Amino acid sequence: MSGPYVEIRGLKKSFGLKPVLRGINLRVEQGERVALLGANGAGKTTLLRILAALTKPSAGSVSIAGLDIVDDAQQVRSLVGFVAHQPYLYDELTALENLLFFARMYSVRGGRERAQALLGRVGLERKANERASTLSRGQVQRLSLARALLHSPRLLLLDEPDTGLDEEGNALLETLLDEHLADGGTTLFTTHRLERALALSDSILMLNNGRVAYRRPAHEMELDSVRRAYQEVLR
């Protein structure tokens, strides 16, 4: 594939009469990690949902790996792993059953082995046979990460993935992102923690009022300059 892995041109999204995204242009290269920053309501979650083929754009075009997000939605879905605010798990199923179900949905070969390996990877092997409803918030978040990684997605979309994670969980998240990057995967994630955005990304992108207000390579920035830019954007 030549060209950017994710290409967004003139993306607009409105819910009823309320515009949420007002013309986003963005290119993300394969293997790049982009941190999306912005105040509540800036359009971060909507942007991720469009990239996950859950929400259709009102105008503009979005392509992932050269595939159009609307016309090739099913192919796009098999490339994307998404961790949202909601865990997207079934409370009545055990941790293992949840992963086995999604392994079937994504046609993962050797689904049981993959599910068990991922449960071990996120430190939940002892919770494999416990229902999702009995897990703590942090454990649910770990299970959500395992679910999103189950089919080895090429593009990982994470909406505040550190929510509920303890220090050990955050270290695990960093390791998982590094492994994803080492496999050539691309990541877009949102966070409100600026130091985390700086540590985990190659590129910092700030949204304000449905537009890209700021973008800069992370290695060119210090925490103070990220803070200043963030305050400037929010002003």
Place this chain on the structure above:
Amino acid sequence: MTFCAQVWAILWKDVRCELRSKQVWMGMGLFALLVLVIFNFAFDLRVENKAAVAPGALWVAFIFASLLGLGRTIAVEREKGSLDRLLLCPVDRKAIYLAKLLGNMLFIGAVELIALPVFAALFNVPFFTGPLLLIVLAGTLGIAAVGTLFSAMAAATSARDVLLPLLVFPLIVPVVIGAVRATGILMLPGGPSPNEPPWLGLMIAFDIIFLSVSMLTFEYVIEE
């Protein structure tokens, strides 16, 4: 993954979740039994009007109980955000519809299996087997086909509990008429009159039409 495997996987998940939560089956079953008991006391059931009243009571119980369950199956998914999770997967939307339809039929069928003997005992009518089961199957398919489609539509709104019956009742009128008349004929001692329309055939035709329309439109209903 084949289409059938996708349907089976979603159905397996729904049945497993319902067997553990018991949210839908228990409510539907108790509701159907209560309706039958109330009708049994409310109507004057003499031998000569039994064939006119009993089928109506039976199908009202089935429909009300069905709507109770139909409203929940997809609403539960929406409330917990899991429908998004299902929509996020590269799964044929027709497979989701078919799995939800089969799940609903299974839930409604289980309630009907419990309610039928109770109905036979309360209304003192013979407990028919073959022909009645066919009528019940065709009626259930019609109710579930329409109900599954519209429960997906209503689940996206905050007024789903009110909206679902308003959308479904008018559309299932042909099935209800067919089911009540076909069940009534089974209770007539002399059998059907020669002028009686083929009610079961009409129900099956309705089922086919609604199943086809629902399969084709579900994708647009369920996605934004």
